Amino acid sequence: MAMDKPVCLIETESDGKLCVQQSALQILLKIEQPVVVVAVVGLYRTGKSYLMNQLAGKQTGFALGSTIESKTKGIWMWCVPHPIEKETTLVLLDTEGLGDVDKGDSKHDANIFCLAVLLSSTLVYNSQGTINNNAIEELHYVTELTDCIKVKSSNKNVDESIEFVSFFPSFIWAVRDFTLELEIDGKDATENEYLEFALKLKHGTGNNVTKYNLPRECIQKFFPSRTCFTFPFPTAPKNVSRLESLNTADLEPDFLKVTDRFCKFVFQESQTKTLKEGYTVTGRVLGNLAKTYVDTISSGSVPCLENAVIAMATIENEAAVKEGLEVYKSGMEKLKNSFPLELKDVSSEHQQLSNLATQTFMKRSFRDTDGTYLNSLKENINNLFEGYLSLNEQSSKSKCEDLLSSLTAQITENLKQGLYTKPGGYKLFCKDLEDIVEKYNIQAAKEVKAEEVLEEFMKQKSVESKAILQADKNLTEKEKKIKEEQEKAALLNQEIKAKEEKQRQLEEKMEAERRSNEERMIQMKQKMDEEMKLQRLEAERAMESKLREQAALLEKGFKDKADMMTREMDEFRRQRAEAESNRAKEFAVMIENSNKRHEETMAILLQQHREQMQAIQGSSGCRIM
Incomplete structure (x- = not known):
């Protein structure tokens, strides 16, 4: 999905409330690719939009403005193909300038900052001058994140900030109009060393001291990946107001070098956006996330990661069921054009399409902890399968009836002409009927309704046969009785064959269901292993970050804070172990419930099997153990 220009994603309405724009939401909902989301935040009139335009590979797009007014209201979005990662969309979010004097609403600014954090995989903080105490204090929104974001819906008055590192974006501080030498204690320093020095406690x-340390601690604690870029003045002060219209030759070479370095870093290092627990976010999911978060904020509540994940899981799992069913239906509709077919051919295609539908479901679904949605897919597929089996049987029945109609055309004509009402007519009728049955059995050998239609045909012809038998003067009464008994035996034999064929077909359906269930179990296990792996990787990244921060604290002499972090990490490990254990238990329950539902289905089929066997026993007059 490539857009020619940005559109407003989240609008600030006249009453100050935030609202997701439907036109922008529709754009995101059409993006099935994973997304890398880069959001820029910062004080108004600091040149945020210029950096976003450069990332989009355009000179213009996001409004830069040339006055002291904040041009960007709400959050604007620009979706472009990622310049490096294939099959990935780069989503750029330019946010409303913070600290706008005309707005005068710090809560609104905090919400904008919070949304940028929640929606992005890379957060760019844009400021001017230097990273001094004033600049860090202007980033006070970071200290308010614990009040603006909840991790779990059940935790009340619990510090959940230790978990922020698991899902927060990487952090880039872009310092604009930087004029100082990069030196620390008289020695040359890198931009990242300059940032860490400014964040020193x-x-x-x-x-x-507490007031001084708080924003620095929050940045270090929440954003494990931190990078700094210092941009010199782009051009002469008189030209800054028309930056987007200047040619490259009018811009300072050093400014262009840093801009190029910044863009390359973002393209190479920014990660695909993921939800808590490592689920990859597509444009569609990002759109639903934005809607969920904005609706929550507008209602006066605090965005909750757990609730958002549950909401996304519901949306995605329902869609996953629909996608799986569409795959199945599409394949079976094509097969329907070839009806009638042998049952094994229909069952085989059903088996393959059912597996494919399950794979399609698994790709999109997540957190289907009790298997509710997978079971819904299974039940819908089974219902559809029964429908297609019925259509195949109807088609087979029509074909068999048409075949018999064609084969009996001559015998019908003979009846009209009274050919069988003469002496010896019964023998001739039986011979013609045997020929028809022989030809029918050859031509309808693979039809699922062959035996049943033949049974019905023989019942109908038995009436005509009796009349012809009684009228045949060449036969004695004794011979007629013998012939009647032979006809009854033949009818009974055909009835048994028809019921045995039904039994065989039922057993074939049971086997197809057994194989489908085995495949579902395999795919469920793979899905669970994949989700658990993502959760472990997420936990490992968070723990590595904490260990780095702890080492830095110890190195700088903050033993008390390092000890506190040890306790935090112990609690983090405990929570993660508990979460993994609970997830394993949930999966075990899901498997148990799935097996139980499978057993119930099989029990129904077995009952049908028994009833058919009893019917066969009753027809044959013998007992089958």
Whole structure:
């Protein structure tokens, strides 16, 4: 999905409320690819939009503005093909400038900042001048994130910020109009060293020290991946207001170099957006996330990661069922054009399409912890299968009836002409009937309704046969009785054959269901292993980040804070182990429930099997153990 220009994704309405724009939402809902989401935040009039335009590979697009007014209202979106990653969409989010004096609403700014954090995989904070205490204090929104974001719906008055590192975006601080030398204690420093130096904590316990340390601690704690870029002035001050209209030759070479380095870094290092627990976000999921978060904020509530994941799981799992069914129906509709077919051919195609539908479902579904949606897919597929079997049987029945109609054309004509009412007519009738049955059995040998239609045909012809038998003067009464008994035996034999064929077909259906269930179990296990692997990787990344921060604290002499982090990490490990254990238990229950439902289905089929066997026993007059 490539857009010619940005559109407003989240609008700030006249009353200050946020609202997702339907036109932008529809764009996202059509994007099936994974997305890398880069959001820029910062004070208004600091040149945020210029960086977004450069990432889009365009000179213009996001409004830059040339006055002291904030041009961007709400959050604007631009979706472009990722320049490096194939089959990936780059989503750029340009946010409303923070600290707009005309707006004067810090809560609104906090919501914009919060949404940028929740929606992005890379967060760019744009500021001017230097990273001094004032610049860090202007980023006070980071200290409010614990009040603006909840991880779990059940946790009340619990510090969940230790888990933020698991799903927060990587952090880039873009310092604009930077004029200082990159030196620390008289030695050359890199941009990242400059950032870490600015985030250095002070020793002490007073209020001023706590106030000084708080935003720095939050940045270090919440954003494990931190990078800094320092941009020199782009051009002469008089030209800054028309930056988007300037030619490359009018811009400072050093500014262009940093801009190029910044863009390459974002393209190479920004990760695909994931939900908590490692689920890959597509454009469609991003759109639903934006809607969920904005609706939550507009209602006066706090966005909750757990609730958002549950909401996304519901949306995605319902869609996954529909997609799986569409795959199955599409394949069976093509097969329907070839009806009638042997049952084994229909069952085989059903088996393959059922597996394919399950695979399609598994690709999109997540957190189907109790197997509700997978079971829904299974039941819908089984219902559809029964429908297609019925259509195949109807088609087979029509073909068999048409075949018999064609084969009996001559015998019908003979009846009209009274050919069988003469002496010896019964023998001639039986011979013609035997020829018809022989030809029918050859031509209808593979039809699922062959035996049943033949049974009905023989019942109908038995009436004519009796009349012809009684009228045949060449036969004695004794011979007629013998012939009657032979006809009854033949009818009974055909009835048994028809019921045995039904039994065979039922057994074939049972075998198809058994194989389908085995395949579902295999795919469920693979899905569970995949989700568990993602959760472990997420936990490992979070723990690595915590260990790096702890090592830095110890190196700088903050033993108390390092000890506190040890306790936090122990609690984090405990929670993760508990979550993994619960997930394993949930999966075990899901398997148990799935097996139970399978057993119930098989029990129904077995009951049908027994009833048919009893019917065969009753017809044959013998007992089958």
